[in-house]
Amino acid sequence: MAEVKILTEFYHLPEYQTLAGYKAKGGYETLPKALKMQPQQIIDEVKASGLRGRGGAGFPTGMKWGFLPKNGEPRYLLCNADEGEPGTFKDRMMMERAPHQLIEGMIISAFAIGSNKGYIYVRGEYVYPIECLYKAIKEAYAAGLLGKNILGSGFDFDLDVYRGAGAYICGEETGMISSLEGLKGQPKLKPPFPAVQGYLRKPTIVNNVETLAAVTYIIKDGAQTYRKHGTEKSAGTKLFSVSGNVMKPGNYEVPLGYPLMDLIMKECGGMKPGRRLKAIIPGGSSAPVLTAEEVAKANLDYESLAGLGTMLGSGAVIVMDDSQCMVDMLGVLTHFYAHESCGQCTPCREGTGWLDKILHSILEGRGRLQDIDLLIKVADNMKGKTICALSDAAALPVLSFVTKFRDEFEFYVREGRSKVKGTTYAEMHH
Amino acid sequence: MFKLSDQGLAEVKKELNRYEAKDSAIIPSLYIAQKENNGFITPDIIRHLSQVMDIPEARINEVFKFYTMFNQKPVGKYHVQVCTNISCALEGGREMAKHICHELGVKFDEVTSDGRFTVSKVECLGSCGTAPMMQVNDTYHEKLTPETAMNLLRGMK
Numbered sequence: 117m118a119e120v121k122i123l124t125e126f127y128h129l130p131e132y133q134t135l136a137g138y139k140a141k142g143g144y145e146t147l148p149k150a151l152k153m154q155p156q157q158i159i160d161e162v163k164a165s166g167l168r169g170r171g172g173a174g175f176p177t178g179m180k181w182g183f184l185p186k187n188g189e190p191r192y193l194l195c196n197a198d199e200g201e202p203g204t205f206k207d208r209m210m211m212e213r214a215p216h217q218l219i220e221g222m223i224i225s226a227f228a229i230g231s232n233k234g235y236i237y238v239r240g241e242y243v244y245p246i247e248c249l250y251k252a253i254k255e256a257y258a259a260g261l262l263g264k265n266i267l268g269s270g271f272d273f274d275l276d277v278y279r280g281a282g283a284y285i286c287g288e289e290t291g292m293i294s295s296l297e298g299l300k301g302q303p304k305l306k307p308p309f310p311a312v313q314g315y316l317r318k319p320t321i322v323n324n325v326e327t328l329a330a331v332t333y334i335i336k337d338g339a340q341t342y343r344k345h346g347t348e349k350s351a352g353t354k355l356f357s358v359s360g361n362v363m364k365p366g367n368y369e370v371p372l373g374y375p376l377m378d379l380i381m382k383e384c385g386g387m388k389p390g391r392r393l394k395a396i397i398p399g400g401s402s403a404p405v406l407t408a409e410e411v412a413k414a415n416l417d418y419e420s421l422a423g424l425g426t427m428l429g430s431g432a433v434i435v436m437d438d439s440q441c442m443v444d445m446l447g448v449l450t451h452f453y454a455h456e457s458c459g460q461c462t463p464c465r466e467g468t469g470w471l472d473k474i475l476h477s478i479l480e481g482r483g484r485l486q487d488i489d490l491l492i493k494v495a496d497n498m499k500g501k502t503i504c505a506l507s508d509a510a511a512l513p514v515l516s517f518v519t520k521f522r523d524e525f526e527f528y529v530r531e532g533r534s535k536v537k538g539t540t541y542a543e544m545h546h
Numbered sequence: 547m548f549k550l551s552d553q554g555l556a557e558v559k560k561e562l563n564r565y566e567a568k569d570s571a572i573i574p575s576l577y578i579a580q581k582e583n584n585g586f587i588t589p590d591i592i593r594h595l596s597q598v599m600d601i602p603e604a605r606i607n608e609v610f611k612f613y614t615m616f617n618q619k620p621v622g623k624y625h626v627q628v629c630t631n632i633s634c635a636l637e638g639g640r641e642m643a644k645h646i647c648h649e650l651g652v653k654f655d656e657v658t659s660d661g662r663f664t665v666s667k668v669e670c671l672g673s674c675g676t677a678p679m680m681q682v683n684d685t686y687h688e689k690l691t692p693e694t695a696m697n698l699l700r701g702m703k
Binding site: 168199200201202203207208222240241242243244276278279280281282283284295296297298299300301316330357358362366367397401432434435436440445448449452454455458496537545 | 550564565566568569570571572573574575580590608609612613614615616630632633635636637639641644669670671672673674675676677682684688699
């Protein structure tokens with residue numbers, strides 16, 4: 117097995133960003149076919165493909181679409197392009213290099229679910245991807261691919277871009293909906309789920325950039341062709357964003373089920389000279405960390421990683437070599453989640469703050485041995501007790517780092533300095 | 547007393563007509579106002595937007611305070627935002643941020659005496675594979691070293 121380029125085949129071509137370049141490689145050839153199908157046929161095909169949401173949760177896409185009420189009420193299609201999970205940069209590449217791929221996927225998906233209005237919610241810092249999307253949308257309108265009576269099919273679909281303003285929590289679908297409604301991006305209690313009551317309290321489907329782009333390829337070649345890649349329960353290919361201490365970080369499209377070690381050692385060129393693999397966070401910063409021994413057993417699919425107590429998440433693979441201090445790295449993560457908690461739920465607002473304070477008291481040489489168990493206790497009390505998953509996202513790295521690398525935490529408390537680097541936090545960073 | 551320019555006012559009105567919910571125009575309007583006020587928002591601006599948009603000040607204020615891309619105090623002509631989250635930290639992002647501050651003679655979030663630079667540490671900007679990186683105003687600069695970062699900044703007039 118090696119890279120399989122379904123979505124990313126033409127990403128190296130600068131002209132693929134434009135309508136003409138996209139069309140030259142077969143772009144928008146699937147749309148007329150889709151518009152001649154019955155919407156339910158498309159939904160059934162997506163269900164049969166086994167496509168699961170590529171934003172992080174991995175929920176079956178066709179099943180999510182099936183939750184929409186059948187009463188013909190107006191509904192919205194929202195593309196989640198917030199991409200705030202540390203380590204994740206795959207959607208940015210797609211928006212920059214292949215914006216029409218996303219637009220075609222959205223038109224087909226909107227037709228399937230009966231939506232006439234869609235938004236792409238992009239994180240505010242992504243100014244260049246937003247420009248690429250605006251340009252592509254303008255081209256698509258001019259070519260009759262968006263707007264009224266698309267390609268003479270009688271189907272209308274309007275698409276717009278919404279620029280976020282810097283809040284990680286807007287990547288959570290109900291937080292994103294709040295933000296699009298002009299509110300603080302605070303998540304909402306579920307149920308009701310967005311498919312029943314979402315944007316402006318209307319039925320709403322929220323899908324990730326990569327998910328929507330994959331729909332085109334499923335309709336183009338059929339569900340069974342798509343299923344030839346990947347595993348029984350994790351079908352298709354997936355974009356993995358690899359960062360950290362490897363020779364060739366970047367985005368790689370591989371079939372689900374691909375061995376994690378092969379991704380690092382073959383596709384990414386392995387570790388830097390003289391360095392050994394120490395640990396990997398396999399699915400974005402909220403996924404529990406794996407030790408090098410666990411990495412050797414891990415395949416990049418939902419089930420394999422769940423079996424190792426972690427998750428595929430957004431496909432962000434963060435690689436750490438043996439020069440890294442795990443106490444220091446966890447400090448980066450606790451700071452991030454404390455900064456990004458929306459403040460709505462007490463266990464998250466207070467818990468993320470406490471985790472960060474305890475961790476930094478250890479890093480600054482003021483830690484006590486009982487603080488290590490206190491970190492575990494606080495994290496344990498945060499799981500599953502809040503409106504959204506940010507609280508869990510903060511707790512899971514803490515639990516895994518402390519459990520799997522406890523010796524480093526104990527050394528730090530006893531000696532007031534890093535076991536790996538031999539220095540204090542102040543010496544490292546001030 | 548802050549007032550939007552004629553063009554800014556027209557842009558805000560366009561945003562108000564763009565969405566089905568008027569409140570959806572708050573974030574885009576804050577961007578417009580921030581740009582017209584050299585990169586930061588003041589209580590005056592909130593008051594003015596409230597009048598222009600016919601939305602209570604408190605509603606606009608809560609949105610303004612929630613999102614990190616709206617600045618609550620002045621920034622330099624070039625707002626240098628260095629990512630210090632995990633992927634950048636693994637590749638030296640924090641050391642690079644410290645180096646830039648040292649070279650410019652400022653602490654984080656201060657404006658240099660010539661008004662040109664503010665250096666801030668920020669959370670993940672989605673450039674993890676090309677770490678370390680910094681965003682200067684709207685532009686990403688990636689695969690940096692402390693030296694290449696400073697060379698870029700020195701070239702900014």
